[in-house]
Each structure stands twice: as structure tokens, then as C-alpha cells.
Amino acid sequence: MNDDTNTAVPNARPVLDVRDFSVDLTAGKTISPIVDKVSFEVHEGRTLGIVGESGCGKSMLSLGIMKLVPSPPARIAGGQVLLDGTDLVPYSNGQMQEIRGNRISMIFQEPMTSLNPVYTVGYQIIEALRAHSSMTSAQARSRAIDLLRQVGISNPEKRVDEYPHRLSGGMRQRIVIAIALACNPRVLIADEPTTALDVTIQAQILDLMRSLKSESGTAIILISHDLGVIAEMADDVVVMYAGRIIEQAPVHSLFAAPSHPYTQGLLASIPTVDGDQERLQPIPGTVPPPHDRPDGCAFNPRCRFSDAKCRTERPPLEEKISGHKVACWHTDLGAQP
């Protein structure tokens, strides 16, 4: 875990403040929420981890913040996304183009396909730079070489003229990061940035992101299904299930005292190094599809504590301990599994 996880959340205004943010998905005549009234804050120089199974809405949430949800079928249904106090939700596409890549950047999961195959990597960095500033091409080129050096690419003067297909996955992800950081964004959204990479490269990329964060003060939203990565990188964690936040806590509190049965299940399904457990404990069942979510707590069909109340009433997200919020009727039970 990070050293600074124990410091209190700064009181200053958060860089990104997401409030009651919802994204709806239309399929035929049914409209179902895939992101349902999600609220969180990200502060300067801090990392927010978003965890959840496939299909829990974490990617839609990140695309929603950028206003890049594929529309139709998806649509931002409500809430606010405050970037330095300004709400982005009413912004037009043209206004968002000024924000994207400039003040909020994004890194995608698959480095093999997230670079345009027909241009050199230098051209793509320069393109990002010149989309948001009036640099000359010579200035942009030398800045591109600087950026490549900054993300740890050796021989950047030569690499700048390479085509993406000549580079390995790890190198491409470094270039994707260089592009994302080109304009010194306030917020960097990293959607599973290391999932497609092998473990040693994963560690290098995570190190790189951490050192870039401490240099630039960029706030990071790190989306992952890998709790190991989250424990390593995040200061605060949001656990999502079926489009809702079910637990929200500082990283040490979440891992020390997971309070929602789902979070406990996620942690129980990871092998431990001391390994005295015979078998891993999987969570039975799968995430319900958006059009078929149960009433009450969305997790109740898979939860061992579920009772009549869980099946009819949705638990609110409430602060149980200082800074640690949980949406469960049975936290008193859940806290001592």
C-alpha cells in the first residue's frame, strides 16, 4: 500500500467531483440503468480505484465522465460531473473536445489496438499536443521526444518515427500514456491499463504511472478488476456492483475491514501468499444483466446474508465508520464473517 494512504483526505476542492451520475441503456423499449446514481470525489495527486466484476458498469462510468458513451443505445441520464467546480454534463460535444485529452485524458485497456496503425507514434503524440495548443511542429516534436523519454522509452529520437506495429505491448502502453499526459491533464482515467500486459511489464507500467502522478499532481481514476493492482496503487477505493457503488473507503480501511458481503467475497476469492486455505472461495452466480436486476439489494440472490428486507428494500450507501461507506442492511453481521 502507498505511504500516503494514512494522510487525511485534503479539504481542498476535489479535482473531479461526480454526483449522482447515471447512465441508461436503451434496448428496444426497455430502459435500464447501467450506472445508477454514482457519487465520488478525486483529489489532486491522489488515485481512486474502481473495482468490480465484468459488467458492473465501471467502463461505462469512465466513458460517461468523458461523455463518450456510445449513444444510442446508452445515454447520460442525470447527475453532475464537476471538473474543478464546472459541470461537464451539459457541455456540447464541441466543448467536450476542448476538455478531452487536455484536462481529462484516458488510457484504454488494449495497447495493441489503441494506436492508429497508419501514423508514426510521434505523429500521434504531436496530434494530441496540437489539438489543444498552438505549438509549431518543431516545438511539438521536441516535446513529443521529451514525453517519450519521460515514459521511459529508450532512444526516443529514433522511436518517435516508428510505426506502432514495430513496438511491443509494453512500449505501446507507454506511448499511450505519453499521449494521455501530453497536455498535463488534471485527471487521468486508466481503464484496466495493465490487464493486457504480462506481469513484469504490469509492474513497470504501474511504477511509471505512480511516478508520473507524484511529479505532475494529476488525479488518477484507476479502473481494475485486479484487487492486487488496486491495493498497490489506490488511495481510495470504490467497489461497484450492478451499476451502483456498494462500498467506498480509503484503501487501508477497505482491505483491513471489508464490510459488504460482495467485497468480502472478492477478497476471499484471491489466493493468499501464506496459503493455508485449501480452496479459493468463489462468489456463486454472476452479475445480473442491466435489464434484469433484482429488487432491493442487487446482490441479494448471491448473498449468504440475504433476507426478506434485502429482497424488497434497497440499502442506502451509509457511512459506518469514519470515511468508510457501505450499502448493506447487514453490516453488523458482515463485519464479522
Next chain:
Amino acid sequence: MTSHASTPAADARPARYLLAALGRDPVSCIALAMLTTLFLCAALAPWLAPYDPLQINMSRVLQSPSLDHVFGTDGQGRDIFSRSMFGLRVTIMLGFAAIFVGGTIGTLVGLLAAFYPRTDTLLMRLMDIILSFPAILFGLAVAAIIGSGTTAVIIALSVSTTPLVARIARGAALMVLAQDYVSSGRAIGLHDWTLLRRYVLPNCVSTIVVFLTLRLGQAILLGASLSFLGLGTQPPTPELGTMAAQGIGFFFFAPHVTLIPSVTIFLLVLSMNILGDSLRDILDPRLRS
């Protein structure tokens, strides 16, 4: 996917790579040689042609091929060899003009339909409507409106090429739009127009170009057919289809007047189709062994 796999070999020296791949197939070599010869004849017609293609000589009417007139003479004693060279020019020009106009408009329509889903239904149904009319019918209609001539043929061919290209371009663009690099492009704040021009178009251009090379042969054939029917290029301007039509009256005693332009069209279209096919095979990595 196509562009991913083809770039490694193609980006260094695309022309040399293409020629080397063509050279491995004897049929493509012959087709390439044939096409080059025909294009050279067309391009250099004013310098190579032994006679003026419009020069009427009533004392040498309907002569069979001889040393003086290698392809013989037509009903007005004009040298068919010279006329074929000039006719080839017009025929090829018709095809290229149609491919250029139809290809440009079709690509634009296809990309817009893919990029802005709201316009998709409207644009593509419009294309389907155009597609439901045969090209010859378009030729008739256009000729009826603006009068027959070269312009009418180009308009008819362009209009009938547009929907075909639009469909191909839309399909290719939809595939490209689903790629992560387009999302990355959006995420760095590029304008729609920049995305279309630098991300979508270059990545579907190979699909479109291969289709156009195959369509070029058909367009030339259709252009010659329209001229043959009297809707296109008007006499005395030499055009292969018009020339073939002029020989019909004497087909039984001077067949060369019709046969020579017809065979020229045949060879032109055949070599274009063979080359188009091999080009597609070379550029499609799935067919590469």
C-alpha cells in the same frame, strides 16, 4: 485488421512490394503487360497513331487488315488502328472519371453514414433506391434529360457506382470505428472531421481502392455499352463502343470493323479484372499463405 497486417511489408516500399508479389503469378504478369501496353497506346495515341483518326478516305473503305492499315479501315475509310488508340483514350477516361466521381461521393456517404448513426438509415436507404435501378436505365434517363454524350455517360456511371462504394465504405468504416484507436482519438479531443480524415479514412482506404479497381473494369464495360447503344460518345469522336456499333451494318462481310474494338474492350476489362483480383489477394492478409 487488414491494414494492421499489411503495413509491416507495405510501409517500407509499397510499390516494390506490390510488383514483387504480382511477379510471382504468371497470369498477373501477362495481365499487367497487356494493361501497360493498352494504357501506353492510349496515352501516346497522338504520337504513335499512323493516321488521323478522323480522316475520311472514301477510296479505301472497309479494307481488311494489311500492311498499310494493320487493323483495316472502317465504313468511311478511316484507319481502325488509329481510331482504336484514340477510342481507348476516351473509353478509359470515361471509366476513370466515373470511378473518381462515384468513388469520392460514395466514400463520403459511406463514412458519414457510419460515423453519424442518425444519418445512417436515410443515407443508406437512399443508396438502396439508387442501387435498384440498372446502370443502363440510368444512362437512358440521363441521356433523355441532358442529351446523349460523354457527360451523360459519366453521370450515369458515377451515379450507379456511388451506392456500391457507399456500402463498402460504410462497412469498412464501421469496423474501423469499433477499434480502440478511434476511441483514443476521441479521448484526446480530436474533432469529428479530423477523426474521419486521419483515423477512419486511411484505415478503410485499402478496402475501397481494391473495390474500385474491380469496379473500373465494369464501369468501362458499361460506358462502352452505353456508347454502343448510341447514348454515349457521339460520332465522329472515336470511342470503342461507338466504333463497334458503327461496324454492325457490315458485320457479315467486314467483321473486323466491329470485332477489333470489341476485342480491345475485352482485353482491357479482362486484364483489369485479373489485376484487381490479384491486388485483392495481395492486400488481403487472410488469403496470403
